[in-house]
Amino acid sequence: MDNLIKVPQLPKAKVMLWTDVSxxxxxxxxxxxxxxxxxxxxxxxxxxxxxxxxxxxxxxxxxxxxxxxxxxxxxxxxxxxxxxxxxxxxxxxxxxxxxxxxxxxxxxxxxxxxxxxxxxxxxxxxxxxxxxxxxxxxxxxxxxxxxxxxxxxxTPQVKLDLSLTYSEITDHGSATTEDSSLADVGNTMEKETMPNQILSSETQETPISDNSATSSASVSDLRTLIEQEVRQQMKLVSGQLEETIREKAFQCNSNLNPSQHNNKTKN
Incomplete structure (x- = not known):
């Protein structure tokens, strides 16, 4: 099956005497x-x-x-x-x-x-x-x-296959590369302002785990928010499309049956 879908076009009318049937x-x-x-x-x-x-x-x-x-x-x-x-x-x-x-x-x-x-x-x-x-x-x-x-x-049926790609988020739910670089800069600045302060291994592990949990939770919340927004937009577009189809069908029926449409208007 050809994957390319043709756009509706108006053919050119011509005389068809003995064209298909001799x-x-x-x-x-x-x-x-x-x-x-x-x-x-x-x-x-x-x-x-x-x-x-x-x-x-x-x-x-x-x-x-x-x-x-x-x-x-x-x-x-x-x-x-x-x-x-x-x-x-x-x-x-x-x-x-x-x-x-x-x-x-x-x-x-x-x-x-x-x-x-x-x-x-x-x-x-x-x-x-x-x-x-x-x-x-x-x-x-x-x-x-x-x-x-x-x-x-x-005609073949046309189906919409929608997929979402999170380009700024890794598979493990970690922060983006931009966020990581900002975090490195912040750590460097903190070390420069406090050169004499010595951090123990326990105090270093605690904020790292908290940041990882916070980052994972924020990523999950972001995905949920995006999916909800996409579903709402799809429902809105689907409703608008159905309304357009109903209006076109009514308009076409009115064009095909002008006498019947006029009688309904008079009544």
């Missing part, structure tokens, strides 16, 4: 009436070689798109373009494990615009206004509403 492929697909035969044909056309459940989910997406095209009597070139649009939106979604719903929304609207307005070579009028309206609803109900499920299945 005219001959559409003739083969039209001959298939049963679901297993249709899955086999689509698996061969798109060269799907994925493990389960990814393979089954992707085939189900393409099969439902073909059935939708048949239900609305779309032509071969329209069905081919619609399959490529669905495939392109799906690839844009699973390109990154991060949330890129806004990019996908803009992208699929631009794709439909490229196939509904005559402006060669940038766009063609492949779909009528009524067909575009039906396709918009179909893509929203069958893919964008399940956007997170597709991302969960087809």
């Amino acid at each position: 005219y001959h492929d559409m003739e083969v697909i039209d001959k298939m009436q049963s679901i297993p035969d249709l899955e086999s044909a689509l698996c061969s056309v798109f060269r799907i070689d994925l493990p389960e459940p990814k393979r089954e989910v992707l085939l189900e997406l393409f099969v439902q798109t073909v059935l939708f095209s048949r239900e609305h009597s779309l032509k071969k070139e329209q069905t081919s373009a619609l399959l490529s649009i669905i495939k392109s939106i799906h690839e844009a979604n699973i390109e990154t494990p991060f949330n890129n719903i806004e990019q996908c929304l803009r992208y699929y609207k631009e794709l439909l615009l490229c196939h509904s307005v005559r402006r060669p070579p940038f766009s063609i009028n492949l779909f009528s206004y009524e067909e575009v309206d039906c396709i918009l609803k179909y893509i929203y109900n069958n893919y964008l509403r399940h956007y997170k499920l597709y991302k969960y299945i087809f």
Whole structure:
């Protein structure tokens, strides 16, 4: 698995007539009436070689798109373009494990615009206004509403591994090198000011043990304080992230269902 995580980017919309599904492929697909035969044909056309459940989910997406095209009597070139649009939106979604719903929304609207307005070579009028309206609803109900499920299945999970390193503290809990040097300077100054005072071995051992115990206790307290502060900051960041996700989800739902949002506002 690649350790590099891609940042969400907005793909460039373009005309997708006969891009993934050729005219001959559409003739083969039209001959298939049963679901297993249709899955086999689509698996061969798109060269799907994925493990389960990814393979089954992707085939189900393409099969439902073909059935939708048949239900609305779309032509071969329209069905081919619609399959490529669905495939392109799906690839844009699973390109990154991060949330890129806004990019996908803009992208699929631009794709439909490229196939509904005559402006060669940038766009063609492949779909009528009524067909575009039906396709918009179909893509929203069958893919964008399940956007997170597709991302969960087809993208790797991202986990935060946090570790703390105490660079100024040794493994035995002793003082830092800077503190040790300051202590040496203090001892030298004390010897110079009291040259005639002779310390016994007992009086020398007592302050050393006290300093060692005090240093060990201060190191333990420092670690506890840092860990508590990190936990508090992680809880704060997690709460802010959840609030941002809820706001983005509400905003996206409002953009996808403007009529429903307006009715709630009026009420």
